[in-house]
Amino acid sequence: MNNAIINNMEITTVNESKINSVDFESIAFGREFTDHMFSCDFKDGKWQTPKITPYQPLTLDPSARVFHYGQAVFEGMKAFKDDMDDVWLFRPEDNFNRINISAKRLAIPEFPKEYFLNGLSALIDLERDWIKKGEGNALYIRPFVIATEPAISASPANEFKFMIICSPVKSYYKGKVSVVFAQDYSRSANGGVGFAKAAGNYAAQFYPTSLVQKEGYQQIIWTDANTHEYLEEAGTMNIFFRVNDTLLTAPTSDRILDGITRKSIIQLAKDNNVAVEVRPVSVKEIKEAAKNGSLKEIFGSGTAAAVSPISDFKHGEETFKLEEQEDSYATFFKKKLTDIQYNRTEDKHAWRVKVEK
Incomplete structure (x- = not known):
C-alpha cells in the first residue's frame, strides 16, 4: 500500500x-x-x-x-x-x-x-x-x-x-426498450420523495417491474398516483415523446426526478430549433397520437441509459408499435450529447469538466 x-x-x-x-x-x-x-x-x-x-x-x-x-x-x-x-x-x-x-x-x-x-x-x-x-x-x-x-x-x-x-x-440497454404504461402501481405521490434519488424509490419499483418483465417488457412508464392519467417517468429514465416534430416531456415536480440528461436534451433541442414542450402529457393524448400516426417516437434519457429508444408500449389490453424514423430524434440527440461527453465537439454550455492528471 x-x-x-x-x-x-x-x-x-x-x-x-x-x-x-x-x-x-x-x-x-x-x-x-x-x-x-x-x-x-x-x-x-x-x-x-x-x-x-x-x-x-x-x-x-x-x-x-x-x-x-x-x-x-x-x-x-x-x-x-x-x-x-x-x-x-x-x-x-x-x-x-x-x-x-x-x-x-x-x-x-x-x-x-x-x-x-x-x-x-x-x-x-x-x-x-x-x-x-x-x-x-x-x-x-x-x-x-x-x-x-x-x-x-x-x-x-x-x-x-x-x-x-x-x-x-458499456451500454445499459442493448437495442430498443419495450414499456408498459402504469395503471395500478405508483412510483411516487405528491409530497413524497419522488424527486430525490432515494434508495427506497427504486426498491419499491422492483416488484411491479418484475410483473411486466414476465410479459416481455423491460420498463414501466409511471403515471400520476391520483388518476393514472398522466405519464411521468420510467424506472431508470425520464421520458420524451415526439408528436409530429415536437418533443413533449413531463415537468419536474416532487414526484419526478430532475434528470441531468433530461435537462441537457431540453437545452440541446432549443439549441437546434427543435420544438419542445415541458407540460403534463396524458396517456389519452399519446394513445390517440399513436393511433392517428402523429406519435413518431418515445425515448428515455438518463445517466446509465443515455438515450434509449422505445420500440413499443402497452396500456391495458392495447399495444402500440412505433415505426423506425429516418430522422430519429433519439439518434440525433444521443449523438449531440455523446459528442459533447467524449470531447468531439464544442461545449458551449461548459458542461464538460476535465479531470486533471
Missing part, C-alpha cells in the same frame, strides 16, 4: 491493480469495480477527513439505521475518455447539488462541495486506466450516503458514511 495526504485527504493506493483480470469486452453493467473508493464519515456533528482507500467491503453494525429506516440516497455519473486519452466528467456540479437536495429530504447532512469535487477528481484520476476509449465505453460513478449510526429507534441518524465507487461500463 502507498499512503499520502493530498488536499487534506488521506489517500492509500493498491500495490497492484486488478484491471488485467477484467474482460472489458463482455463486461456486465455495474458488476465490476475499480481498485479504489472514496469515503468520508459524519460524526460528532461534522464531516471528518475524506479518504481514498483500496476498494473493500464495509463493516456495519446490524443496527445501523440504514438497514431499518432506509436513510440512503445516491447519484449516477459517468466519466468519458476522448481520443487523446483525456478524461471528462459531465455536469458534475449538477450531481453534487442534486445529492444534497436528496439528502436534505431524507434528513441527511449535506456534503461539502470541496470534499465532493476534490475527492471525485482524485478518485477518477487514480482510475483513469479503467476508462476505455470508444463510443459507449465509460466509467460509471456512484456517489452515495448511508446512515451508519447503530440504533433502531425511529429517528434520523447522527452518523453517516458518504462514498464514491466506480464501475467500468
